[in-house]
Amino acid sequence: MKTVLITGANKGIGFETAKQLAQLGYFVYLGSRDKAKGLDAINKLKDAGISNVELIELDVTDINSIKQAKQELETKIEVLDVLINNAGISGERPQNASGIELENVRKVFETNFFGVIQTTQQFMSLLKKSDGPRIVNVSSDLGSLTSHSNPDWEFYDFKLTAYCSSKAALNAFTVMLAYEFKDTNFKVNSINPGYTETDFNQHRGTKSVAQSASLIVKYATLENNGPTGKFYSEEGETAW
């Protein structure tokens, strides 16, 4: 049975992704910063008849927590096939460039960027044992520098400095990581789930979590001839 670890999987898109991958026959480790919330999520899945799931306590901003999670996972499995770096925060508002509190910027980067890097690096040894390792970095079209430079883009005025620059940096990490693995079976991509109805936007998003999760699942389950080092939205490849 293939294995997958999803960070921030206790709710929203992460939770729905866990559900869909479990239904496809993956054994899913749901990463959650908060143990009680993680267990609630597991119980919800079990109530729906999905049993191939388990909680892993994991705070991506805390290297000790990541190391513990890895040790725990190593007692259970030898191979991790898929890592979905889904945990992310949007940061406090306002976020205009000339006025944003730097503490706010740093905090967003802690989770969305540094957190992804340290999580990826820690679980790398388990991923390398897979025949076809997949990493999905959950990004956002708000991290597209090209779109943000285009006044005709529908989200042009969504200038959330901390969030957007953290996702641009994350996309750079995707490119660099994919390059390192270009001669292997690894596939590493940045995926933009789109404007999804979650806590993240007080449920104003226009896409359902099921729709967004299915896009992530698509890139978590790529064939060996699939793309790597790219940035995808539902509509296709997205400009950086």
Place this chain on the structure above:
Amino acid sequence: MKTALITGANKGIGFETAKQLLQKGFYVYIGSRNLENGLQAVEKLKAINLTNVEAIQIDVTDDNSVKNARTEIGKKTDILDVLINNAGINGGVPNTALEARTDQFLAAFNTNVFGVARVTQAFIDLLKKSPEPRIVMVSSSVGSLTLQSDPNWLAYNFAKYAVYGSSKAALNMFTIHLAYELRDTAFKVNAVCPGYTKTDFTNHNGGEVEEAAKRIVKYALLDKDGVSGKFISEETNPTTGEIAW
């Protein structure tokens, strides 16, 4: 007399940029983390008769240092015309996505991204008093995700600096957002790549610092019809300078 502040101006491209702006008649504040190094740079410039210059201690990673620099400059001038965010670090080694340590990423982002935001925010009030304020973010084509994804790019195989490159991508996003915020004003805010240049940064490989500084000065002197919110690398695109993000 127009005024300019350049961070990290005690040596390399920053120093040469100061020199060229002085030659164009600017009054230049040489920002330097270490005041002694800044004073030495000023002496060098005075020795060649460029006298409208002084050193300011500024560590872009330190709130108090930036606040003090703002207070000091505020005593000397009411208006700042040009801010050149030049101070930057390369993040050290190892610099691959898998091996670079989190503390390297943190250090690079502290200087190259958060530091730029801190300095820009601290001086924005003085810049707003200028009739034609200019901000140049010293960026790098290494921060272009488009180039980094293109196997035909000249530096595709040897500029995969995960730490440095991602910090410049984030800086570019900050540039776009700042330019957006100031879009209906006289401000011009651009990210400019000086090119691969012979400095301490590159172990003295690459092109001449004069050429690199010239590229920065050009965007510090844009006229009112000049571009804003763009990513410029004349090394990559000698025709218009503009490159893909």
